[in-house]
């Protein structure tokens with residue numbers, strides 16, 4: 001609830017120039033555009049407008065960094081997966097993202113948000129693989145869970161858990177609804193553990 005906006009970086013390639021020193025704890029939020037990332041950040045921090053929702057697709061997005069306190073930060077990475085983004089730009093973005101995941105030693109966890117109706121697209125898998133390769137734990141968060149009936153929700157969570165089982169304890173899978181608040185205590189519990197290693 002005390003989360004406050006700290007800084008914006010213009011793009012991921014320059015993120016390290018804007019971030020404070022590589023100390024304390026950082027948790028990154030990533031996901032395809034429209035996955036529900038802004039809504040989840042707002043719901044988890046109990047703030048209406050911390051992360052803006054419904055941005056224009058394709059527009060260059062700032063990377064916003066929020067401070068939980070003096071030592072702990074949340075990093076809102078730009079949504080990925082816009083078809084109209086040129087390939088060269090995608091490659092640049094991927095390289096910079098890979099670098100951030102590999103080099104940032106305070107990065108203690110990555111939340112990969114996916115619409116529960118369309119989980120584990122190629123870029124989501126890539127993001128999860130990169131994080132685990134860099135030995136960063138992942139929370140695969142299946143958003144908009146209120147869009148599915150309970151049985152379909154459970155089935156999807158189980159299917160996704162099975163598909164990610166090879167990653168072992170590095171990856172946890174939970175469902176979440178910003179709208180209804182379901183899954184929030186579990187997610188906060190996981191983030192809390194990452195924040196207090």
Ligand code: GDP
Pocket residue numbers: 031032033034035036037038039040052053054055079143144145146147176177178179180
């Ligand atoms: P972002 O692009 O990943 O930041 O996604 P947003 O948070 O802006 O959400 C994209 C769209 O999904 C918006 O229209 C939101 O209202 C909707 N949305 C986000 N979270 C939920 C949720 O938990 N339930 C439902 N039903 N809709 C949601």
